[in-house]
Amino acid sequence: MHDIRTIRDTPEAFDAALARRGLSPMSSDLLALDSARRACITAAEAALAERNAASKQVGAAKAKGDEAEFERLRALVADKKAEIARLEDEARDKDAALRDALLGIPNLPDADVPDGADEADNVEIDRWGTPRAFDFKPVEHFEIPGVVPGMDFETAAKLSGSRFVLLRGAIARVHRALAQFMLDTHTGENGLVEHMTPVLVRDDAMLGTDKLPKFGDDSFLTREGYWLIPTSEVTLTYSVAGDVLDEATLPRRMTAHTLCFRSEAGSAGRDTAGMLRQHQFEKVEMVSVTHPDHSRAELDRMTRCAEGILEALGLPYRTVVLCTGDMGFGARRTHDIEVWLPGQNTYREISSCSTTGDFQARRMNARFKPAGGGKPEFVHTLNGSGLAVGRCLIAVLENGQQADGSVVLPEVLGPWLGGKLTITAGGVLA
Incomplete structure (x- = not known):
C-alpha cells in the first residue's frame, strides 16, 4: 500500500x-x-x-x-x-x-525496471545451459510413454473436474523427491529456515500480502470464510504482521513446501493440456524479510537460490527482468526464471522472484527497530518460487526423455530416489 x-x-x-x-x-x-x-x-x-x-x-x-x-x-x-x-x-x-x-493501486516500479507493454518487452539478464539436441522429435510431458501410466488426468477429472491431476507410482515419487531436494538445498546450503504453514487463511493475511482485493476472483474461498492460499508467500510473509523486529534479526529467510490453489478465473483456455496450469499444485516458496537498504541485494541472492536448483538438475534456463507492463501488482522489480521445455520448444516460467519494497509491510504493519535507535521503520519483503514443483517435474521429464519412451532422471535426485534414476517406458522406476 x-x-x-x-x-x-x-x-x-x-x-x-x-x-x-x-x-x-x-x-x-x-x-x-x-x-x-x-x-x-x-x-x-x-x-x-x-x-x-x-x-x-x-x-x-x-x-x-x-x-x-x-x-x-x-x-x-x-x-x-x-x-x-x-x-x-x-x-x-x-x-x-x-x-x-x-x-487498489499497484506498487511503483523501481527506476531501473525496463519500460514496456507486455512480456515481449522483458529483458534477458542471464542464460544457463544449452538445450539438448534430440535425435528424435521430443514430445510434451504427458505424451511420454513412461509418464503416461503415472499421470492420470481422467481419474482426477472424475474426482475434481478439469485442471487437476492424479500422480501415481514413479511419477509421484519423482515429484516428492524434487520437493525434498529443493527444501534440503534451501535449508542446508542457502540458509533458509523451513516452515510448515497452514493452507487456509483469513482475509487479513490475503489483504496484507496484496492478494486482496485485486486477486479475489482468482482464489478459492471456503464456505466458512477461509481462503485457500495461492502460495505460501501469504503465510510466510504475514507471519511478521504487526511485529516490530530487532534489526539484528534481519534478514529473515524462510522457505515452505505447501499445496497451493488458484482458480485463475481469467485464464480459461490457456495451457489446459497436461499439468502446466493446475488449480491445485505444489511449490517450494522462498520469502525474505529484510532491511530496506538490502532488499535489492536480497532479490539477486534469492534469484541465485532458484537458479541454483535448476543448475543442479541440469535444466537449461534463462532469467529475465519483467518490464513495467508485465510486472505483478505488488512488485517493484521481478526476475522471472524460465526453464527450457523441449516438448514445447520454448522457455516457460518456473520461478518468479520479486521485491515488494515496503508495499506489503505497510498493509500489514510490519516494522523493525533500528539498531542505532529512532522510530520503527517498515521492513522490505521479498518472495520467490524455489521452485514450482509440478513445473520442475515437467522440465525434468521432458528434458530427460529418451527415444524408447523412457526417462533418464538427474543424478542429483539419486539420494531421494534410492539411486534409481530411470523411468522405464512402462512407467517403472529402475
Whole structure:
C-alpha cells in the first residue's frame, strides 16, 4: 500500500511512476479525498474544543442563576456533541474510502525496471545451459510413454473436474523427491529456515500480502470464510504482521513446501493440456524479510537460490527482468526464471522472484527497530518460487526423455530416489 504522505509531497512523481505501468494519474483524486478527510478531522477537533469550553461555562451560568445562559450553553453542548459525531463518522467514511483506493493501486516500479507493454518487452539478464539436441522429435510431458501410466488426468477429472491431476507410482515419487531436494538445498546450503504453514487463511493475511482485493476472483474461498492460499508467500510473509523486529534479526529467510490453489478465473483456455496450469499444485516458496537498504541485494541472492536448483538438475534456463507492463501488482522489480521445455520448444516460467519494497509491510504493519535507535521503520519483503514443483517435474521429464519412451532422471535426485534414476517406458522406476 502507498503512503499518502509521500503522494502529498511528490504527486507528480507518483503519477509519473503510475504512467510507466500504463495507468492514468491518480494523485489529484487521492489528495482531494485526503484533504476532505483531514478537513473533517480538523472540524471535529474545533467542535470538541468549543464543546469543552461551553461545558465549563455551564456550571458557572447555573451558579449565577442565569437560566437563559444556562439553557443556551446546554443546547450548544448538545449541538456540538452531535456535530462531533457527524464529523467523526464522515472522517471514518473518507478514511475507509481513501484506504480502499490506495489498496487498489499497484506498487511503483523501481527506476531501473525496463519500460514496456507486455512480456515481449522483458529483458534477458542471464542464460544457463544449452538445450539438448534430440535425435528424435521430443514430445510434451504427458505424451511420454513412461509418464503416461503415472499421470492420470481422467481419474482426477472424475474426482475434481478439469485442471487437476492424479500422480501415481514413479511419477509421484519423482515429484516428492524434487520437493525434498529443493527444501534440503534451501535449508542446508542457502540458509533458509523451513516452515510448515497452514493452507487456509483469513482475509487479513490475503489483504496484507496484496492478494486482496485485486486477486479475489482468482482464489478459492471456503464456505466458512477461509481462503485457500495461492502460495505460501501469504503465510510466510504475514507471519511478521504487526511485529516490530530487532534489526539484528534481519534478514529473515524462510522457505515452505505447501499445496497451493488458484482458480485463475481469467485464464480459461490457456495451457489446459497436461499439468502446466493446475488449480491445485505444489511449490517450494522462498520469502525474505529484510532491511530496506538490502532488499535489492536480497532479490539477486534469492534469484541465485532458484537458479541454483535448476543448475543442479541440469535444466537449461534463462532469467529475465519483467518490464513495467508485465510486472505483478505488488512488485517493484521481478526476475522471472524460465526453464527450457523441449516438448514445447520454448522457455516457460518456473520461478518468479520479486521485491515488494515496503508495499506489503505497510498493509500489514510490519516494522523493525533500528539498531542505532529512532522510530520503527517498515521492513522490505521479498518472495520467490524455489521452485514450482509440478513445473520442475515437467522440465525434468521432458528434458530427460529418451527415444524408447523412457526417462533418464538427474543424478542429483539419486539420494531421494534410492539411486534409481530411470523411468522405464512402462512407467517403472529402475
